């Protein structure tokens with residue numbers, strides 16, 4: 440594997456990550472044991488940013504795969520391609536990660552079909568191997584390889600959940616939206632708006648998060664607060680910025696929109 444191939448997956452500059460508890464130390468210990476990790480928490484609460492930060496801190500390349508229901512095992516492992524010289528094998532992202540000793544982050548693994556999910560099993564126990572069945576090759580994972588998956592417990596139904604035999608191959612860390620002060624600092628830092636305005640955005644999010652399960656499937660994520668802050672920083676009038684990022688993406692229900700708009704109007708006036 441060429442050096443360049445490894446270099447292209449390195450996180451070159453320190454990502455901004457504000458730790459909320461002792462997750463950095465716990466993850467470091469898990470990495471030392473090469474323990475597969477599951478990050479649980481709602482969308483947009485900082486899981487991907489955390490993995491990027493840890494990859495940077497541990498100086499490991501990072502390969503991220505956004506999983507979806509159409510994804511097949513070949514999308515992860517690799518496939519034969521046809522070109523003018525005949526057939527040629529191309530490694531998938533999981534295979535590349537296992538070969539080069541990267542951290543492989545499978546985002547929203549639960550979206551993938553179960554026949555796709557099971558291919559990670561031999562990589563996540565003492566075997567640390569990956570069979571490339573179509574190619575007839577068995578890869579032994581590089582000693583620095585680690586598998587990380589994310590999982591949003593809110594979305595799961597009986598039809599879509601990880602099997603216990605998959606879940607019980609991972610250590611897990613719970614993530615949630617950061618505490619008010621931390622989230623305010625994150626929004627201010629990420630967007631360049633002042634702390635007072637960032638604080639108002641966070642207050643709006645708190646009101647919306649109370650509506651989860653009472654008409655809203657998910658609360659307003661930290662990611663959406665960052666979007667709102669970015670627009671405000673670009674000079675967009677705050678009420679319009681909030682409607683565009685904190686209300687419209689979340690729901691189509693007119694009553695719920697009105698409730699959210701009322702929350703926005705409590706903190707910002709047009």
Ligand SMILES: Nc1ncnc2c1ncn2[C@@H]1O[C@H](COP(=O)(O)OP(=O)(O)OP(=O)(O)O)[C@@H](O)[C@H]1O
Nearest residue numbers: 455456457482483484485486487488629661662665
């Ligand atoms: N602790 C944190 N430190 C710094 N930034 C954060 C933190 N938590 C959230 N953010 C901000 O929130 C944004 C969304 O976080 P991220 O992309 O990590 O979400 P996620 O939990 O991985 O979501 P998904 O499950 O949808 O992929 C980040 O781009 C970053 O701006």
